Amino acid sequence: MERFFKIFQEAAIAVRAFKLRTFFCLASVALGISSITIIVAATEGAYQQAFEMVERFGPDSLMVLGGSETTRAVGHREKTITLDHVRAVEEAFSSAYVVVPMTAQGNIIASYRERRAQTRVIGSTHDYSQAWTWPVVQGSDLTENDVRGLRNVALLGHHLVETLFGQEDPVGKYIFVNRIPTQVVGVLASRGTSPAGHNLDDRIIMPITTVMRKIQNETRYINNFRIRFVDARRLESHEQELRSFLRELQGTPEGAPDDFRIISPKEIIGFLVALTGSLVAFLGIVGVMSLVVAGFVLANLFLLSVKERTKEIGIRRSVGAKKGDIRFQFLCEAVLITSLGGLAGFALGVAGAQLLTTMGQFPIHFSWRAFAVGLGLSWTVGILFGLQPASRAANLKPIEALRS
Amino acid sequence: MPLCILRNIRKSFFIGQEEVEILKGISLAIDEGEFVALMGPSGSGKTTLMNIIGCLDVPSSGEYIFAGQKVSGLTDDELSIFRNEHMGFVFQNFHLLPYATVLENVLLPTLYVSRKKDSEPLKRARDLLKLVGLEDRERFKPSQLSGGQQQRVAIARALINDPRLILADEPTGQLDSSTAREIMDLLQSMGHGGKTVLVITHDWETAAYANRKIHMQDGLVSG
Numbered sequence: 268m269e270r271f272f273k274i275f276q277e278a279a280i281a282v283r284a285f286k287l288r289t290f291f292c293l294a295s296v297a298l299g300i301s302s303i304t305i306i307v308a309a310t311e312g313a314y315q316q317a318f319e320m321v322e323r324f325g326p327d328s329l330m331v332l333g334g335s336e337t338t339r340a341v342g343h344r345e346k347t348i349t350l351d352h353v354r355a356v357e358e359a360f361s362s363a364y365v366v367v368p369m370t371a372q373g374n375i376i377a378s379y380r381e382r383r384a385q386t387r388v389i390g391s392t393h394d395y396s397q398a399w400t401w402p403v404v405q406g407s408d409l410t411e412n413d414v415r416g417l418r419n420v421a422l423l424g425h426h427l428v429e430t431l432f433g434q435e436d437p438v439g440k441y442i443f444v445n446r447i448p449t450q451v452v453g454v455l456a457s458r459g460t461s462p463a464g465h466n467l468d469d470r471i472i473m474p475i476t477t478v479m480r481k482i483q484n485e486t487r488y489i490n491n492f493r494i495r496f497v498d499a500r501r502l503e504s505h506e507q508e509l510r511s512f513l514r515e516l517q518g519t520p521e522g523a524p525d526d527f528r529i530i531s532p533k534e535i536i537g538f539l540v541a542l543t544g545s546l547v548a549f550l551g552i553v554g555v556m557s558l559v560v561a562g563f564v565l566a567n568l569f570l571l572s573v574k575e576r577t578k579e580i581g582i583r584r585s586v587g588a589k590k591g592d593i594r595f596q597f598l599c600e601a602v603l604i605t606s607l608g609g610l611a612g613f614a615l616g617v618a619g620a621q622l623l624t625t626m627g628q629f630p631i632h633f634s635w636r637a638f639a640v641g642l643g644l645s646w647t648v649g650i651l652f653g654l655q656p657a658s659r660a661a662n663l664k665p666i667e668a669l670r671s
Numbered sequence: 672m673p674l675c676i677l678r679n680i681r682k683s684f685f686i687g688q689e690e691v692e693i694l695k696g697i698s699l700a701i702d703e704g705e706f707v708a709l710m711g712p713s714g715s716g717k718t719t720l721m722n723i724i725g726c727l728d729v730p731s732s733g734e735y736i737f738a739g740q741k742v743s744g745l746t747d748d749e750l751s752i753f754r755n756e757h758m759g760f761v762f763q764n765f766h767l768l769p770y771a772t773v774l775e776n777v778l779l780p781t782l783y784v785s786r787k788k789d790s791e792p793l794k795r796a797r798d799l800l801k802l803v804g805l806e807d808r809e810r811f812k813p814s815q816l817s818g819g820q821q822q823r824v825a826i827a828r829a830l831i832n833d834p835r836l837i838l839a840d841e842p843t844g845q846l847d848s849s850t851a852r853e854i855m856d857l858l859q860s861m862g863h864g865g866k867t868v869l870v871i872t873h874d875w876e877t878a879a880y881a882n883r884k885i886h887m888q889d890g891l892v893s894g
Contacts, residue, residue, distance in 0.1 A: 273782045284770035582766045585727060586780035586828070587755020589748045665727045669766065 274592055278599035288572055292565045292601075293608040296648060299558030300612025300641045305620050306550045307637040312630030313540060313547070321532040323458075325400060327499035329506055330530040331513065332491045346488030347526045350475075352516055353492045359512060362505060363494050367391055367398035368475055370489040372482055377471060379431040379442045386427055388444060388471045390478025390489075395422075396455065398493045406438035406453030414474040417481070419449040425457040426468035444471060447481055506531055558644060561608070562652035569601060569656035573663075580660050581668030594661035601653025602646055609645030613638055672739070673700035674835060674867050675724055680733035682719055693719045694730070695890035701869065703835070706862040708878040709871045711887030717871045718840055720887070724869065725758045725838045726750045738835065755783050759829030761839035761858075765821040767813040767828075773800070774809035777827045784832065792831065799827040803857060819850035826857055837861055839870045843877055855880045 282289050324330075334345035350368055357366040370390045377384050389395075393409045396402060403422060413420050421444065428437050437451045458467040479485045496505050506529055517526050573580070580593055620631040682694040693716045701707055701724075709717050722728035723735065726742060729750070735742045737757065745753065760766075767776045774796060781792040800806045803823035805816075813821050822842060829837055839858060843851035851874075859880050862868045872878050886893045 270782070270784075277782065280771060280775070578766065579768055582768060583779070583783075584751070585725075585754065585760050585766075587751050587783040587832075589751040589783070591748070592751075592783055666722050669727075669762070 270592075271595070274596050275599050278596050278603055281596070281600055282603050285572060288568045289604055289607075292561075292568055292604045293611060295561035295564040296558070296605045296608025296645055297612035297615055299554060299561045299648075300609045300645055301615035301619055302550055302554035302557060303644060304613050304616025304637050304641045305623065305631070306547055306554055307640050308616065308620050308631045308633045309547055309550070309623075311634055311636065312632035315632045316630040317536045317540065320535050323400065324532055324535055325398075325495055326532050327497070327502060328398075328493055328495045328532070329502070329509060330491055330493050331509070332528040332530065333488065333526075334528065335524050335526050345526075346490065347517065348489055348492065349487045350489060352513065353489070355516055356492070356494065356509070356512065360494070360496075360505075360509070362498065362501075363496050365394050365398055365495045366492060367394045367494075368489050368492040369395070370475055370478055370483065370485070370491075372478060375445055375471065375482070377427065377431065377442055377444050379437075379440065382431050384427060384430045384469075386424075386469050386471060388473055388478055388482060390473055390475035390482075392475060395472055398495065401458065402456050403453040404456045405436075406451070408453055409472070409474060413452075414476055417476045418474060419444075419447055419477060419481075420452045420473065421449045422453045422455055422472040423451055424455055424468040424470040424472075426466050427471065428454050444473070445482060449473065502531065558648055562648045565601060565605065565648065566652040566656060569597065569653060570659065573597070573656050573660040576660075577663060577668045577671040580663050581665055581671070584663075584665035585669060590661040593663075594657045597657035597660050598650065598653050601657070602649035605645040605649030605653075606642065609642045612645070613641045616641070672703070674703040674705075674738055675699075675701040676734075676736040677724070678734040678736075680720070680723060680730045680735060682716075682723065682728070682731050693890055694723075696733070697890075697892055699885065699892055701867060703867055704862070704865055705883055706859065706868045706881045707870070708881035708884045709869060709887065710873055710878055710884055711893075712873070715887040716890045717887055721838055721840055721869065721871055725760060725836070726753045727760075751783070752785050755780060755785065755832060757835050759832070759834040759837045761822070761825050761829050761837065761842045763841040763844040765813070765818070765825045765845075767821055767824055769813055771812075772809065773805065773811050773813070773816070773824050776813065776824055777809075777831055779828060780832045796827070796831060799830055800824075803827050817850075818846050819853060822846065822850075822854050823857065826854070826861075830861070835867060837866055837868045839868070841871050841873075843872070843874065848876070851877065 331348065333348040353366060353368040357363070360366070368391065371387060372390075373387045375386050375388045377386050392414050393411050396408055409420065409422060412418070421442070423437060431437070431442060432440070437454060440451050441448050442451060443449070455468070455472070460466055475489065479489070494509065496502060510525065510529060513527055514525065519526055583593060616637070617633060620633070624631050677700070678698050680694055680697045681692065683690050683692040685691075697720060709721065711717050719728070723730050730743060733743070737753070742753065768779070777796040777799060778792055797806065797809070800809055803826055805820060805823055805827070808816065808820065813824065816824065837858065842858065843854055846854060855877055858868055858870065870877065870881065878884055
């Protein structure tokens with residue numbers, strides 16, 4: 268053990284002595300490790316974001332959209348869900364604690380005095396903020412009476428408040444929503460941007476009855492509804508139950524596709540992973556390639572170094588170094604250098620990630636795991652590509668090495 | 672009892688396809704405490720013989736017994752241990768590690784000690800540096816020393832593991848005559864201290880230090 272430690276010290280002395288070799292090996296390993304570090308951090312960032320999204324969507328939630336999957340794919344949103352369906356679901360599923368219908372209308376002009384903004388209106392019920400776990404931070408929520416009485420009241424998204432009111436307190440003020448005078452009763456907490464780049468805070472929430480009757484001129488159909496279950500662990504079986512219930516309700520014949528679409532938290536994760544996947548794959552290929560190149564640089568420089576240090580090897584052998592001692596020393600040198608390269612690469616990766624996050628909306632999350640992967644890979648490169656030169660050094664014949 | 676016994680040692684090398692016999696059956700014995708000069712023209716096989724005696728190389732045939740133990744037949748690792756414990760080498764070109772300090776060079780053989788026997792290698796290294804008169808140079812690099820000083824460092828290195836045999840291959844070959852004398856005085860004092868010393872030289876002045884001269888000619892001991 269002590270002997271290993273002593274030989275390791277010898278390796279450290281050599282790493283310091285052969286500065287140019289150390290520098291080139293270290294730099295090439297650092298480049299590879301930095302891109303790998305970014306990949307790991309980006310993957311972790313994506314998963315963390317997916318996790319947050321699911322948290323926000325609600326791990327106990329399902330969302331039902333009108334229209335079959337095929338019609339949605341061609342950009343056509345059929346309306347197939349009615350408020351009666353929602354009511355039926357509410358009555359049938361005692362396992363759900365909230366069922367909220369929603370209907371959306373884009374291209375809405377909202378104005379307050381001289382200020383105008385183009386936005387979208389979402390019609391819903393007093394359960395909207397609960398359904399989305401989206402608290403009202405100013406004023407009050409919509410009430411059951413607002414919905415029943417088709418009242419012209421609204422909750423505003425944070426962004427819209429800033430555009431229309433600036434610093435002014437919006438609660439109690441009247442705005443025009445497509446020329447309908449509407450009283451602002453509350454403001455929703457800020458949510459930022461969705462992964463697809465939509466500003467979530469740019470919206471108006473009004474009673475669904477008001478929106479259908481006064482804005483959409485619609486009597487039956489709504490866009491979608493959300494349902495949250497008490498037991499999140501049974502979400503998958505709930506999804507099955509809901510599907511067959513809705514099929515029966517809509518009278519869909521056996522074998523025909525659904526006339527609606529159910530979105531679950533699992534689908535959201537899949538969407539996010541697909542979004543970041545391509546960048547991760549690209550960086551992955553670059554990272555692995557540069558690590559392999561770094562390995563060859565290392566092997567090459569070490570082979571040169573063994574040649575240059577033949578006499579040293581002969582001297583060490585003459586004073587009693589075994590083959591294994593020589594091999595161990597050169598391996599130590601390689602691993603020492605790649606470890607330093609790994610550390611430098613990690614630092615470089617952190618800096619590069621900073622650049623990526625400022626340039627694009629890319630989630631990055633650093634953890635001990637990114638660090639461990641980087642270090643582990645640099646050791647692998649050191650051992651894998653250091654082994655051949657180290658063995659070559661070990662197998663030199665002492666007398667021939669001394670004669671060189 | 673002799674320290675080294677060689678019986679009919681032969682050594683041949685391949686040069687290309689052709690087998691060349693360097694040692695053609697050498698038998699000799701060296702007693703403990705002897706100061707031996709190995710002499711002969713270049714190509715006579717002196718260095719090859721020394722490498723075999725020093726366990727750096729193995730004979731093609733013949734028997735070599737060191738301190739009662741049969742050396743021929745030992746594995747590479749066992750030979751390494753043998754060199755580490757029993758042999759101290761001094762080379763014509765000093766053979767110091769250029770990037771290591773004087774002290775690190777002297778300590779080099781202690782890195783590879785298998786059996787734990789010495790507790791204070793650092794103290795011994797410093798004592799040896801004092802013995803060879805370089806106690807104030809331990810942090811120097813070899814390139815900052817004169818040839819004579821470098822050879823003293825090499826001698827200190829050869830002595831650090833307290834070997835029974837010192838093998839010196841033309842230790843004064845690169846030195847001027849007065850420095851050469853100092854180095855030979857040093858080696859001779861090792862001999863007086865009870866060590867067995869084997870020196871290769873073709874310089875009669877150097878050989879005069881020895882109490883026995885072995886002449887080699889064409890791969891054989893000539894008397």
